Amino acid sequence: xxxxxxxxxxxxxTINAHSQVExxxxxxxxxxxxxxxxxxxxxxxxVERDDNSLVVKSMSLSTVVIPISEIEDIIYLRSNKLxxxxxxxxxxxxxxxxxxxxxxxxxxKGQSYYENVWIFWNSYAVGVSDNFTFSASSEIASLLFxxxxxxxxxxxxxSIPFDEDxxxxxxxxxxxxxxGDDFQSYTFLSGSLTAGSRNHNVxxxxxxxxxxxxxxxxxxIPITLSFMTRVSSKLSFVSENWLIAxxxxxxxxGIVSAxxxxxxxxxxxxxxxxxxxxxxxxSSFIGIPLVSGTVKLK
Numbered sequence: 001x002x003x004x005x006x007x008x009x010x011x012x013x014t015i016n017a018h019s020q021v022e023x024x025x026x027x028x029x030x031x032x033x034x035x036x037x038x039x040x041x042x043x044x045x046x047v048e049r050d051d052n053s054l055v056v057k058s059m060s061l062s063t064v065v066i067p068i069s070e071i072e073d074i075i076y077l078r079s080n081k082l083x084x085x086x087x088x089x090x091x092x093x094x095x096x097x098x099x100x101x102x103x104x105x106x107x108x109k110g111q112s113y114y115e116n117v118w119i120f121w122n123s124y125a126v127g128v129s130d131n132f133t134f135s136a137s138s139e140i141a142s143l144l145f146x147x148x149x150x151x152x153x154x155x156x157x158x159s160i161p162f163d164e165d166x167x168x169x170x171x172x173x174x175x176x177x178x179x180g181d182d183f184q185s186y187t188f189l190s191g192s193l194t195a196g197s198r199n200h201n202v203x204x205x206x207x208x209x210x211x212x213x214x215x216x217x218x219x220x221i222p223i224t225l226s227f228m229t230r231v232s233s234k235l236s237f238v239s240e241n242w243l244i245a246x247x248x249x250x251x252x253x254g255i256v257s258a259x260x261x262x263x264x265x266x267x268x269x270x271x272x273x274x275x276x277x278x279x280x281x282x283s284s285f286i287g288i289p290l291v292s293g294t295v296k297l298k
Contacts, residue, residue, distance in 0.1 A: 032056060034066060035073040041266055042066065043089075046076070073298060075110060084165075084199045088230045093268040093296050095198035096125070096133060096157075098226040098240040099257055099276075103203045104168030104194030106133040106159030110298055113268060117292035123153075126298075133157045142179035152177045157192075165197040172207070186211055190222065199230040221245040228261070236261040238274065254279040259290060268296025 034042045034056060042064055047055040054066045054074070084090055093113045095105050107113075107127030115123040115137075125135035137153040154175045161168040170192040178184040190207020205224035226240040239258040245251070259274015272294075275287030 031076070033075045034071060036066065036070050037072045038070075043267075075108060075298070084197055084230070086199075086230070088199055088233055089263070089267045090198050091230075091236075091263060091267055091270070092198065094236075094261060094263075094270050094294055095201075095228075098203070098228060098238050099259070099272065099274065099290065099292070101203070101205050101224045101226055101240055101242075102155070102157055102170055102172055102192050103201060103226070103228075104159060104170040104192045105161065105198055105201075106131060106157055106168075106170065112297040113294050114297055115292060115294045117290075121292075131159050133159065139179075148179045149177065149183055151179050167193070167195040167201065169193050184211070188222065199236070200228070202227040234263050236263065238272065257287075257290065266296065268294070270294045 032042075032044065032046045034044075034054065036042070042056055042058055044056040044058040044064065047057055047063065049055065049068075052068055054068060054071065056064045056066065058064050092105075092108055092111060096103060096107055107125060109127050109129050112124070112126040115125075117123075120141040121137065121139045123135060123137035125133060127133050133156075135153075135155045135157075137151075137155075139151045142148040142150045152175075155172055156174075157170050157172045159168055159170045172188070172190045172192065174188040174190070176186045176188070178186070186209050188207050188209040190205055190209075192203050192205045194201050194203040196202060203224070203226045205222070205226070207222055209222060221244070223243040223245065224241060226238075228236050228238045230236045237258070238261050239256075241257065242255040244253045255276060255278050257274055257276040259272055262271040262273070264270060270293070272290065272292040274290040276290050277285065277287040
């Protein structure tokens with residue numbers, strides 16, 4: 001597996017990838033997610049607010065009065081749904097991606113998360129607006145153990161959601177550096193067409209990439225097919241599969257992966273456990289374990 005782009009994707013898979021209290025003018029956005037200073041989260045329907053308190057009808061239909069002084073954060077959700085048709089919480093943070101490749105969905109404005117994979121790979125993502133998400137990732141293993149410039153991954157995603165629960169289309173622009181004795185970097189422009197809701201969907205991804213130094217004479221074409229489905233309140237099944245075409249579609253390599261996403265009590269926090277397998281390895285090779293964790297920041 002000598003292809004540097006394929007090595008990078010395999011590397012990422014195996015060691016990898018708020019707002020303040022809003023004014024009352026946003027009351028028309030019916031659903032809210034309120035985080036208090038003690039870490040509690042209340043999901044529900046906005047009722048009213050004055051200078052002293054915010055009133056929310058929670059998912060259990062009980063009315064909750066929250067003092068303004070105890071509120072750490074409020075997110076007004078433009079979607080009227082906090083749960084899907086099966087009654088599972090909608091995970092806005094983890095629905096933006098599979099293991100590496102992004103879905104068509106983006107973060108809501110002000111939402112953010114941190115992800116760590118195998119200790120060495122760290123990622124941060126933030127919703128700049130409801131339609132634009134920015135993420136930055138890096139690993140420290142190359143710097144610590146090989147004294148090489150580390151892998152950097154920068155990505156901007158413009159997301160266009162379809163009618164509620166029907167899917168979204170995302171346009172991604174990425175910049176990647178590959179660790180090595182000589183500095184190598186790649187740029188990718190890709191699209192993510194997602195069909196389905198945030199909890200249950202399938203995404204077809206395709207784009208074009210080229211070596212920054214050599215230009216489009218060293219192009220790569222990544223094609224992905226990924227899906228996730230929420231099987232219970234605590235578990236989702238996730239699969240992400242890559243086909244890498246090079247040299248005018250004369251050379252192909254691939255990677256398949258599958259695993260479970262374990263959802264914690266606070267929506268947005270999750271643990272991913274799976275297996276990753278490059279297709280050009282011996283058939284006796286089952287796969288490399290993948291473990292990553294996501295922590296919701298906002």
